[in-house]
Structures are given as structure tokens and as C-alpha cells.
Amino acid sequence: MPVVELSYMRLQKLVGKVTKKQISDSLPFLGLDIESENKDLIRIEYSPNRPDYSTDFGIALGLQGLLRIKTGSIKLNIKKSKKYAISVKSEVSKVRPFVTGIVAKNGKIDDKTIKQFMTLQEDLHFGIGRKRKKLSIGIHDLDKITFPLVYKTTNRNFKFIPLNSKKELSISEILKNTDVGKDYSSILENSSQVPLILDAKQNTVSFPPIINAALTSVTTKTKNLFVEVTGINKEDAEDMLSVVATILQSAGFTLESVQISGAKNSSPKLEQKKMSVSPFLINQTLGLNLNNSKIISSLKKSRLDASTKGKNIICTIPAYRFDIFGPMDLVEEVALGYGIQNLEPTLSPSQTLGQKHPSSISLQSLSSIMTGLGYMEALNSSLTSKRILYDNTKRDSSKILSVLDSKSLEHTILRDSLLPGLIDNLAKNIHESYPQKLFEIGTIFNKTSSVTEETHLCAVSSHKDANFSEIKSVLQSVIQSIFGKTCETKTSTHPTFEKGHVANITVNGKIIGIIGEISKPTKDNFKLRESIVSFEVKLPS
Amino acid sequence: MLSQVFHDIEKKIIHSLQPDQILTISEIEKKTGLQSDQVRRGIEWLKLKNFAHVKESTDIHYHFGEKGHEAIGNGLPERRLVNEIEKGNTTFDKLKPILGLDFNAAIAYAKKNNWISITKNEKSTELSLNKDHQESLEEKFLLSHKTLEKNKTNEIKVSEDSLFAIVSLKKRPDFIVDSSLIIKKISLTVEGKKINLGDLSHSSGAIDVESKVPEVFVARTHPLKDTIDEIREIFVTLGFSEINGNMTQSSFWNFDALFTPQDHPARELQDTFYLDGISAKKIATPEQIRKVSESHKKNWRYYWDINEARKMVLRTHTTCVTIKHLAENKLDEARIFSLGRVFRNEKVSYKHLVEFHQIEGVVVGKDANLRNLMGIQKEFYKRIGITKIKFWPTFFPYTEPSLQTMVYNERLGKWVELFGMGIFRPEVTKPLGITKPVLAWGGGIERIAMLKYGLDDVREFYNNNLSWLRSARKCQ
DSSP states (O other), X not given: OOEEEEEHHHHHHHHOSOOHHHHHHHGGGGTOEEEEEETTEEEEEXXXXXXXXXXXXXXXXXXXXXXXXXXXXXXXXEEOOSSXXXXXXXXXXXXXXXXXXXXXXXXXXXXXXXXXXXXXXXXXXXXXXXXXXXXXXXXXXXXXXXXXXXXXXXXTTOEEOXXXXXXXXXXXXXXXXXXXXXXXXXXXXXXXXXXXXXXXTSOEEEETTTEEBGGXXXXXXXXXXXXXXXXXXHHHHHHHHHHHHHHHHHTTOEEEEOEEEXXXXXXXXXXXXXXXXXXXXXXXXXXXXXXXXXXXHHHHHTTOEEEEEXXXXXXXXXXXXXXXXXXXHHHHXXXXXXXXXXXXXXXXXXXXXXXXXXXXXXXXXXXXXXXXXXXXXXXXXXXXXXXXXXXXXXXXXXXXXXXXXXXXXXXXXXXXXXXXXXXXXXXXXXXXXXXXXXXXXEEEEEESSXXXXXXXXXXXXXXXXXXXXXXXXXXXXXXXXXHSSOOEEEEOOOTTEEEEEEEEEEETTEEEEEEEEEOHHHHHHTTOOSOEEEEEEEOOO | OOOOOOOHHHHHHHHHHTTTOOBOHHXXXXXXXOOHHHHHHHHHHHHHTTSEEEEEEOOEEEEEOHHXXXXXXXXXXXXXXXXXXXXXXXXXXXXXXXXXXXXXXHHHHHHHTTOEEEEEOSSOEEEEEOSOOOOOHHHHHHHTTTTOOTTOOEEEOOOHHHHHHHHHHHTSTTTEEEEEOOEEEEEEXXXXXXXXXXXXXXXXXXXXXXXXXXOOOOOOOOHHHHHHHHHHHHHHHTTOEEEOOOSEEEHHHHTGGGTOOTTOGGGSTTTSOEEEEEEOSOOSOXXXXXXXXXXXXXXXXXXXXXXXXXXXXXXXXXXXHHHHHHHHHOXXXXXXXXXXXXXXXXXOOSSOOSEEEEEEEEEEOTTOOHHHHHHHHHHHHHHTTOOOEEEEEOOBTTEEEEEEEEEEETTTTEEEEEEEEEEEOHHHHGGGTOOSOEEEEEEEHHHHHHHHHTOSOTTHHHHOOHHHHHHSOSOO
8 A cells, every 4th residue: 555644734634623532533533543653644545546645635525524523525616728738749659648737827936845745656656657658747837838728749869858867868778777767667568759849939848758858956945846647558647637626726736727638639528527426225235224315415525526316326527426326335435424433243143054165074073183193284385485385395396386586485386286385394493302293285287288286285293213114004094084094105216205214195996196215315405304204185175 | 398308328228227226328338238339328328318317426546656646655754754854853854865856745745734843053954743643634645545456447435535646646756646526327217217128119119209300391282373263252142143254355255245345455465465377256145236236236326246246355354154044044033143264464562464364243123222232242242251342332234223342451451452343234134034133243362362362463363373373271
């Protein structure tokens, strides 16, 4: 979950008449977890489906609703303007086909506001922007730009002064030498041409989705902003723009429209949408019996608008709430507005009879049989290392089954046997008193054309007098109890076991496992001294 | 209580002392035929068990020296002096040659006894007898030994007079040697007198049931498995039936069927374990694939790629097993649960494992609602012993509404997140033909087990450290 850092004082100013405690008590009921607090600063975890909560401006809107300071939806007031336009060249359709934008004027920007805008931008890039692949955003100083703009492509030799640089760099240099270029160059790797926004004076405004120009950078002196969003999908681009527009309006800016045309692009509408939901669905889903006016007031507390129409409730949803897919999302908005703390848990009587899975029952009794035979149950990870599974035990690694890019070196491959894990357990317990007897019942993985899973039982016994007869006695009584049959042990070889002291285990002539004394070289690899005997069998599925 | 079983030595000593004997060590030696160190050891054991008393009595051992024997025969030097004075030998000059070496002692003791007076004139020193020069205590004591053999150790019942005499004589060189004034007397206590040596329980076949023995350790099921079994039992008693499925799953069931878009960050390599070079051939029915992909395209607006859905992963939750079961069985009314290992590509730490156990339950039913879901949670937590809980809203891609349970951890003194829950989104259920509401919840079992066993490091469950396994309490 993403995290945003906020100041109580700023929140109090934005929300209105509210105490610090009211804020901290209400945040969890907006779905915001307080991760940590330090005097005035709080770190909050928010859901990735609510990018508006990546700033204090957005959180303040939510708190106002929940605390009934201001309820109902937030309408965007966008002044229609003809001053600002972007024309789109058809060549961008192969690279990054869509652009949209808005102008925000007469705002005050201090350091803290810039910081909030940066977290918003970061969240939008990571979340709905899918690490800028789907969408990216640029916020610029409007007064440094001469309209109209053009959204086009250019080649990799094109040069401009990017943000955080003092000199001109070529596109190739930016992609190769800057941090942000290195991080995101893969998005553009399939094309020799790259997208670019130029102003009427041929100054570069932005090189999406990588970096803005230094020229248009926003500082605390900036009063007026230009926001552009580019991406591979028009609706998504307008969704992202609507979040920024809503936040900027809440931050005190007045919005003006930007006209966009060319190559299937058009001006953004950022309109509210209407959705109908039945009170029956709401009450049935929540287990409540709310009347329509209570439902409407709850929706308003969730910063939506609603009214009754016939049997249904028509809800008005602002553009930035694109997390609302359908009526069930509105049910949740009612629940939040009503207050989760006001929902009383009820226990409906069970109309079903419970039962364990048959395999759970048989595995549980197998565990008790093994403990009855004096074996301690161990639990090892399915993911293990090549060293334990193959190198130390000298087992055949031709069917090694790896996972990609594990962050833990000890967990890179899936086990195809339980025995190596148990030997490793013995190796970690050499300072404990002997005899040591362990067993494990667990899933192992076989690489076929795909992958198959089996349940195995493995037992190890280690002490100075451990020998084949001892473990075979145990095996016999276990096999008798699992299969109701006797088993045979047939001379065999196995790289982990001592030559001449190892056998295949067969039941009804079918090999189901291996039994024997662990070889000296295996013990040496695990730095073990005491004798070890073991068996591992496949359990019937 | 110390052992009631007697060693043969103990038995012999008891026998010698019953019913009411008071004996010295040497007497016991004689009666039992044991060596003196055996007797001493046996007495110590019986004393510890409170069967024997050892009393230090003031009885005396003594043994006369050469001078002592001489005095028994001839009298003490002071008596011989008195006899000489009575004979008329009254001056130092006369007495010195008669008494010889005893002269000084004779003068000193006679004076001390106030038997004589000494007067000096110019010519000589004159002695005269006082009125009272009766037999002293020392003399009386010596005279009682007139018939004694030489070099014999004597023991007598002590009178105060003879005690005085012995103490006094001991001060004179070579009169009494090897005296020991203290002697141990052994007798049985009341309990000791009651011992019936004929009783079988004291027979030599019995063993010391109270002595220390070598340690053996219980073999037990794994503590985490115990918690898993306990949770399974609770679900069954709440009317839930168990289902299970593979740990390796296609991305289709792990993600796509649960409305997680293919470009969602959670599906990336750094969060999910993908199996190297393995993809599923048959992932679902053509209809399921078509409808799921349509739901993605419509709601998430992107190009849905079946090859992404084929990629095999280690399941990141057990929900894939649940949704597959629901899609295959189209249940109108059901309570089911699944329990098993899930995987996350994370760095291992005291609070994160790459592999852990998850429990997940679902309720299907036309009247299933959010308050029921909260009610089941509350009941479940109550049964594992957690009563302080509350619910907060949260977000999951495949449920709406979504809640999380917060439980109060008394040890940490704060609220911690436990299970997530919600109602499956229509975008999940509809494409798979599930028509009734599905309440679902789940969470990690290790977290609950950590609370139960008071562990701060989740890795302990998989260390298989024998000292912990051998000592962890079975019933928590």
C-alpha cells in the first residue's frame, strides 16, 4: 500500500473546524491506516484505487464529508477558454497516442504544497499510470509557455534542457545518463521516434513519459499552472487529469480548459457520471434497513450526490472517482458514509454441515502415528536453495524447478524431495541432545511439461547407533497403517545414501520411496557426525 | 520426601538399633559386622531421612599416662608431701631429695589445696600441715582405678566430680593421655522405630523411584500445525467444509479471475514468484476465459493477453482455489474454507516470510450480507481467544465492500491488522457464472500462531530448532 506524509495543522486548515483527535479517529474509517505519527506529522497508508488520497487536499475532502463539514460531490468549475490549445500530430499514434491537459490559475504554492503535488504525481505515475507505461503527467509553469502547443514525435538526437540540468542534452543522452531516463527508457525502446510537446516558440515543454523541460519548472513563485497528461488510452488520460484538476481546485486554483485536437484526440470533458443503484441491493448487501433519505445522506458523506428516482437512487459521481465501476461500489460508499463502526456484527445460523477434507483427516492421523513412533514434526519451506536440495545431497538436479527473481537467496527453487530439508534441520541441531528423530509431511513439486504436486512423508533418525533395521521397522509399521499393506525393500542406489545400505520401498510391486543410511559424504557436506537413517515415501493422493 | 527404600547397610543399622537401643558407632560396628565407614555412611543416610538421631553425649574416653599410673600406685605428689611432713620431714632441704622431681608439683598442689603453710626463717624454709588435708577429688578418682590394667581405654559413666578430676589431671603432664570428652550415641527416631524391615516395599528388589533420571523428549506435532488444526476444527464446527488445491496455479486463477489487471503492480516479478519456463496449457473453459477477459477489457481498458494468464505462479493467496471451486460448482448455498501455503516474493525478516499459511473462508447464499461476515469474524476470533476486535474499511481488488479486522495485541499494546474480508465483486462473480453473493475473508495463520506462542520472530516456525520444539507448550 502506498504511503503519504501529512501535517495535522495543514489538514485542520483544509478541513475546517476540526480537532486533531477528530482527524485521527476518522482517518481509519475512510480506509486510511495511520502508519506512524510524530507530533504534527502523520504517515498514512492509502488504497491504490484512491489516488486523490495521495495528497492532503484529497484527504481533507474525504474528512469534510465524514465529519459532515461539507458533504456532496465536488464539482469542477472549468472556465471555457480558447487561449490554450494543443494540436496533435498523427505520428504520435504509434508511440503514445493521446494527450490531454488543463490550466490552473491564481494559486498559492508553498514548499509543502509542492511536496504534496510531487507525491500526487508519483502516485499517479506508479498506480494508474502503471509506472508511466500507460499514463504520465507533467505539471508546468503556465507563464513560461507560449500557446498553442504541438504534441508530436522527434528523433533521439533532438536536444533540450531537461529538468534538473543546466545544459542541453539529447534524447539519447537523457535516456542513457539520467536516473529517470534509465528507469523508464524501456517504455520507448520499440520506437526510434519519441513523443514531445513543443510550444509556439519551439521551446520544449515536455518529453513524455520521461521528463519535463527545465524551462517550465514549478517553484514557489509560480502562480499559474499547465498540466498535461499523455498516454496510450484517452479515457485513462482524462481520468488521471480529473484527479489533478480536482486536487488543484481544492488547493485554491481556478481551472481553465485546454482545447485538444488532431489524430483522434479531443478536449477533455471531465464530466460527472450518473449511476443507478437499488436501495434493495444496498440493504441486502449490508444487512441493514435504511430508508432512501438515510442512503442519500450516507452517499453525500462519501462526497457523492444522490437523489431518488422511482424505486432507485440515482447517484452523481465526479470524474475523479473512476474507482466506482458499478452499483456494488456505491454500496460500499453508503457503508462508509453510514460508518463501518455503526454496523453491528450478526451471526446467521449455519445451514450447512462442516467437514474436513478427507486428505486433511488422513494426514492428521499420519502425523499422530509418526509422533507415536517417537518422531518430532518439522516444517520446512517449499522454496529452498540449490545447495541444500542438490549440491549437499548430490541429488540429480536435471529437473530443477526455479522461480524467477527471488529476493531471498535461500528460496530460489521448489523442493522435489523432503529429505534434504530434514538433513539440514539435523545440521542446525548438532548441539542438541541425541537421539534426534524428525519427520515432515509436505508437498513436493515435480517438473514435467508443466508442474505436478505430490504429498510425501519423510523421516530421519540420527544417533550413534542408528541403523537400517531401526528405520525399516518404523517404515513397516507406517506403511501398514497408511496402506494396510506390507512393504518390501529392494536393493538400490541413491547418491544421498550409503552404497549397499539403501533400498527402494515397494508396495504391491510399485516403487513408492527410498530408505537407507545417509552416506558419509552427504553427512560431511552438512557437517554432521552421528549416523542418520531415513526413508521418504509418496503418499496416496 | 526422600526415598523409603533402604540400602542393606541401612537395614543392618536399623536392625541393630531396634527396638530402643542407643549405641555408639563402634558398638554398631560390632553388632552389624560392618566397616566403620559403612556405619558412618549409613547413619548419615538415615539421619537425612529422619530415621535416626545422633546425640553427642558427654561420656568420656580416657587413658592414663605413666605419671597417672604412678599416682594410682603411690599417690599424688602432694599426698606424698603430706605424708612426709607427718613423718617429721618439714624443711625444703629434707623434702627435696625425697620427692625428687615431684617436689615443685607437690608444693604447688598442696598449697593450692590449702593443705600446708610455709614459713621462712634465716636458716631454712619450714612447712607445716594445716588442719584440713583430706582426700582430694583427683585422689578419689585415681583410687577408683586401683585395679585397672595398664594402657587400657576407659569409659565410665560420668559424675561431676570425676569430670572435674579428669579436667584437672589433664593439666598435669603425662597423667591422662588420649582423652576424648565427646562421644556420639545413635538411636532411632519415632519413625525409625516404626520401620518394619519385613515389609516388601523395603526389600532389595525395589528401586529408588525418587532419584533423577536421564531426560527424554516428547515427540509432538509441530506447534504451527497445531494452530492450523485448531483453526480447521473451528471452521468445521462453524459449518464450513474444507476444499484444497494446488500451490502452483496459473495466473488466470490467481489474478485474472479475481479482477486483477494484467498490468497491476501486484502481478510483477518483485511481488509474485513465477515458475521459470513453465506455463499452463489448459487454464479454464473457453467460456470462462472469454468472459473474464471481457470484464477486464471493459473495466480496465487494456489489451488482455492470454499468455499472461497462462504463466504459472506460486499462489499468492488461497482465493484462487476458492474461486475455481465456486466457478466449477456454482453453489447457491455454501460454507467452504481452504487452508494452505501461499507465497510472496519478499525479503525474509522477523515479520515476513516468502512462504506462509493462509486460511480463507467463504459463505455463499442469497441473503449473505456484510453484517453476517462481520459476525462470523467475531465468532471465529472469540473461539481462538481474541475478543477485542474492530473493523475498518480497506481495499482489495476483488471484494467490494472490503473490510479488515483489527485486533488488540495486549503484549504490544496496540491494534494490529489480522484478516481481510469482503464481498466478491460482481466483476469477479458474474463472468464465472456465480450468481449469489459470496462473503470471503482470510489471512495469515502464522500471525495468529505468533500471538498464541508469544513469538516475535515468525521465522522461528520454520527453523525446526529442537530446543524450541522440545520445550514449546503443547496446549496453549
